[in-house]
Amino acid sequence: MVENQIAFLGLGVMGAPMTINFAQHNLPIKAWNRTGDRPWLQNVTASGATIVNSIQEAVESASIIFTCLGDIPDVEEVIFGNGGIIHHASPHSIIVDFSTIGSQGARAIALKLKTHQIRFMDAPVSGGDIGAKNGTLTIMVGGEKADFEEIKPYLDIVGKNITYCGEVGSGQAVKLCNQVLASLHMVALCEALQLAKTQNIDPNLIVDVCSTGAAGSWALTNLAPKIINQDYQPGFMIKHILKDLRLVKEVIEDIENYPGINLAQQLFQQVAHQNNDNGYLEGTQAMIKAYGEKF
Structure with missing residues (x-):
């Protein structure tokens, strides 16, 4: 080189x-x-x-x-x-x-x-x-x-x-698809951890077991432990994922056919407005706060 x-x-x-x-x-x-x-x-x-x-x-x-x-x-x-x-x-x-x-x-x-x-x-x-x-x-x-x-x-x-x-523009197009996956992985991650707590299961067990199966993901391996430890320091800020979801919606004509995108955006926005809008600066794993859960 x-x-x-x-x-x-x-x-x-x-x-x-x-x-x-x-x-x-x-x-x-x-x-x-x-x-x-x-x-x-x-x-x-x-x-x-x-x-x-x-x-x-x-x-x-x-x-x-x-x-x-x-x-x-x-x-x-x-x-x-x-x-x-x-x-x-x-x-x-x-x-x-x-x-x-x-x-x-x-x-x-x-x-x-x-x-x-x-x-x-x-x-x-x-x-x-x-x-x-x-x-x-x-x-x-x-x-x-x-x-x-x-x-x-x-x-x-x-x-x-x-x-x-x-x-x-093709790299950006693929990245927008990636951000849809990342956003909805976070929804799934938060709800799985919440379900574990509801059933009196140690959430760490979910990370250990589910990471090895069909439900494994980067989010589960890297961000679930942060949620469990209440670590909301940003590796990727909520304000940035909201920006990315805005870009996604700009290229979609029939957004009503994408309920998952709308749900993820709603949950991220809910957390973003917490603590006098300081939620915008937290990591995406802070979505768990939309569920009122603490680990």
Whole structure:
């Protein structure tokens, strides 16, 4: 792999550990975050990455620019806004966006970037903060196949299951399906743990036994123990899953035929509004609070 200068924009719960993984593979990387006083940024610097104060400093010498942000407006601001990527990136450089912005948003951004001779790939990820730290993320990629082959060695550093899904927007399309599964897995997980309590069964037994059978899932293995321990720290915030479900509903015309999506959205919103709306900042496992259960 040619060690091109790379940039990483967005050092949040996911972006920071991904940047650390790149740096620990001795890749020359400049990183930028909108908020520079986050305590975990010290770990990014310690890994060997260079944290800079502006997008310009990060991207002007980079051939590959990774972004990991929140919603469509965030991605658009970082790319097209005042001082954004388009004003400083080299022609023919490539932006790889790890954010979840929906297929429509990805296609619109890619089309606009063409006029600036900058390539774009949507590469949303799944696996939470655990996957980001361990470099085992699932990455769903949309864009030109040749561009995918170019960035694949870099994706191999932060991901384990990397799939080329098709043209721009295809990675986002698959990610939206993933988020429907993740949302409804959480509903099933909460109700199974609640049922265990109702029957005076230790909920840890549900994790131990059901994880080995047909009902096993990533959520059951990784998030059920957090629910049992009342650990609601976010690996993936409720505000982000609600954003993703909003994107899902934007591409569905007959939403009444998707009762599960509506139920998951209702339960997440119920928790989000708790504690003066601070529920938005808790992990998705906090859905259990909608059931009034404590473990």
